Amino acid sequence: MEALAVLTTVGNEEQANTIARExxxxxxxxxxxxxxxxxxxxxxxxxxxxxxxxxxxAKTTVAEYPAVVETIRELHTYELPEILALRVDLATDDFLAWIAASLDKDAAFVDDDVDEGVAIPLDDTNF
Structure with a gap:
């Protein structure tokens, strides 16, 4: 698995939260x-x-990059959104494993809540 850090900028907090959440x-x-x-x-x-x-x-993988770009373009309001991908040359093995597990669409997850130490439902009221 090749990890990427994908950067984009947005003009307001609502759009930042929407894109991040999605x-x-x-x-x-x-x-x-x-x-x-x-x-x-x-x-x-x-x-x-x-x-x-x-x-x-956004922390992701090369395999997910096309979907990341598609999602950003779908939800972004800029005519030409900045979308930059930087390859992650070095990272801890456990962090890379966590990225892979988090992106595994076949994995059984208990829920898709946002966890900030306390589970928070993933909806617009929390972002």
């Missing part, structure tokens, strides 16, 4: 970190722009 719920990503307060400076349609964004960092 990537994990569909088992395309084992985990998605949402980084708040990212400042982006970029050129778009001939102008230099500056925006506050949310950075999503």
């Amino acid at each position: 990537l994990v719920a569909r088992r395309h990503a084992a985990c998605v970190n949402i980084v708040v307060g990212v400042r982006s400076v970029y050129r778009w349609k001939g102008k230099i722009c500056k925006d506050s964004e949310y950075l999503l960092l």
Whole structure:
């Protein structure tokens, strides 16, 4: 299994939560970190722009990458979303095993709740 870290930015918290939740719920990503307060400076349609964004960092595999891209494009509001994949050259064996197990669509899971030490139902009210 080849692990990837996939990055994308979004313009608001709701979209960050939606994309993160769907990537994990569909088992395309084992985990998605949402980084708040990212400042982006970029050129778009001939102008230099500056925006506050949310950075999503999804841990996944090369095999799931096409589904990650498809899900991001399906749910993203940007005309041209940033989707970057970085190969994970080094990681602990147990973390890589956890990624693989989390993405196993045949695995028997008790539930698909969000666990932050306490199980939280996976719905919009918790994101």
